[in-house]
Amino acid sequence: MMPERHLSDSDRSFLLSLARSSIESRLHNTDLPVIIHATLSQILREEGASFVTLTIHGYLRGCVGALDPYQSLAEDVREHAIAAAFEDYRFPPLQSHEIDDIVIEISYLTRPKKLEYHSPEHLLTLLRPHIDGVVLKDGIRRSTFLPQVWEKISEPEDFLEQLCMKMGSSPDTWRRKLLEVFTYQVEEFKE
Numbered sequence: 099m100m101p102e103r104h105l106s107d108s109d110r111s112f113l114l115s116l117a118r119s120s121i122e123s124r125l126h127n128t129d130l131p132v133i134i135h136a137t138l139s140q141i142l143r144e145e146g147a148s149f150v151t152l153t154i155h156g157y158l159r160g161c162v163g164a165l166d167p168y169q170s171l172a173e174d175v176r177e178h179a180i181a182a183a184f185e186d187y188r189f190p191p192l193q194s195h196e197i198d199d200i201v202i203e204i205s206y207l208t209r210p211k212k213l214e215y216h217s218p219e220h221l222l223t224l225l226r227p228h229i230d231g232v233v234l235k236d237g238i239r240r241s242t243f244l245p246q247v248w249e250k251i252s253e254p255e256d257f258l259e260q261l262c263m264k265m266g267s268s269p270d271t272w273r274r275k276l277l278e279v280f281t282y283q284v285e286e287f288k289e
Contacts, residue, residue, distance in 0.1 A: 105206060109139055110287045116172060117150055117179035117202045118289075124180050125194055133172045146171030149244055149284075150178040151203040152192070159200060160186040165210055165233060165242060165282070175204055203288035205244050207231070210280035218273045225254045225281070234261045235278035241265035245284055 105113070119131045135143050148171060149163025160182035164174060179202065183192040192200070210233055215221040225232065228249070233242040241264040243257065251257045259269035271277065 105141060105285060105287075106139065109142055110204075112138075112142065113172065113175045113204055114202055114287070114289055117175055117204060120176045120179045121183045121192065121200075121202075122197060124184060125192065125197060130176065130180075133170070133176065135170065135172070138170075138172055142172045143170050145169060146174055147207040147209075148174045148178055149205040149207065150175060150182045151205070151244075151246075151288075152182050152200045153203065154196060154199045154201070159196070160189050160192070161244075162186055163205065163207075165207065165280075167209070171206065201289050203246075203286060205231075205246070205284040205286045207284050208282045210282040213279040213281055215276070215279065221258075221272070221279060222254045225257070227252060227254060227257075229283060230281040231284060232257065232261060233278075233280040233282070234258070234265055234272065235280070236265060236267060236271065236275075239265045239267060244286075246286060 116131060123130045145167035147164045147167040149161060151161040152159040162178045162181035162185065164178065167174070213221070213224050215224055229245060231242060231245045233240060241261050243261055248257065251260055258272040262269050262271040
């Protein structure tokens with residue numbers, strides 16, 4: 099399932115080009131590409147939330163994004179492309195010899211919606227593998243997996259356990275207490 103509004107092919111091409119040129123600008127310490135909002139489509143000018151994922155030969159090299167929109171979609175993609183390349187704490191900053199090997203993937207998110215559930219078993223019935231991105235929240239702790247993660251973690255129980263660990267909690271936290279759970283969908287595209 100995709101966001102309520104869809105990106106055109108030219109929107110997608112623009113965002114992928116913007117992401118790559120932004121990473122290259124940061125890598126070479128040159129000025130970031132200027133975004134001229136007047137020349138953009140309406141959807142790129144509106145507030146939008148995105149995640150930018152970088153892979154090299156199929157392996158994750160960085161992934162950073164936002165769940166809630168707070169700036170134009172174009173600015174969001176530019177910011178998160180740079181963050182995925184240079185600020186993902188799981189990886190060292192991207193090096194110039196890697197730039198030709200990275201593949202950029204962009205996920206344009208719907209607004210997260212809260213799931214109302216009454217038990218761990220009920221939660222499992224509400225999740226839609228390969229459709230929903232999932233956010234777990236426990237107090238100030240929060241973690242998310244994009245819908246694409248279902249390709250690697252296909253069982254809902256395992257998916258929730260990994261999300262708990264990503265949040266810094268015990269894997270069975272989702273079974274022991276009712277957490278805040280939100281779902282969202284993405285429109286995903288890559289180079």
